[in-house]
Amino acid sequence: MNPDGGPAESSIVVCPDGPLIIRGSFEIVTPSGDAVPRDRQTVALCRCGASAIKPYCDGSHKMVRFRSGPPAA
Numbered sequence: 001m002n003p004d005g006g007p008a009e010s011s012i013v014v015c016p017d018g019p020l021i022i023r024g025s026f027e028i029v030t031p032s033g034d035a036v037p038r039d040r041q042t043v044a045l046c047r048c049g050a051s052a053i054k055p056y057c058d059g060s061h062k063m064v065r066f067r068s069g070p071p072a073a
């Protein structure tokens with residue numbers, strides 16, 4: 001749900017020790033503003049830095065034993 005009470009157009013799930021799962025309507029862009037191609041409505045973005053297909057997660061977080069720590073309060 002949006003802060004204004006309306007339905008959210010997208011959502012981000014912070015996976016413990018894993019990627020960010022993003023669902024809905026959104027665009028991924030490079031620092032220079034170029035669109036990053038995607039063919040799915042739901043994607044997993046790497047936050048461990050070990051993926052070979054950045055910005056997407058390839059499961060390498062398990063191999064490097066990425067630990068995200070406790071969630072922020």
Ligand code: FES
Pocket residue numbers: 018019020045046047048049050051056057058059060061062
């Ligand atoms: S979070 Fe999965 S490979 Fe980095």
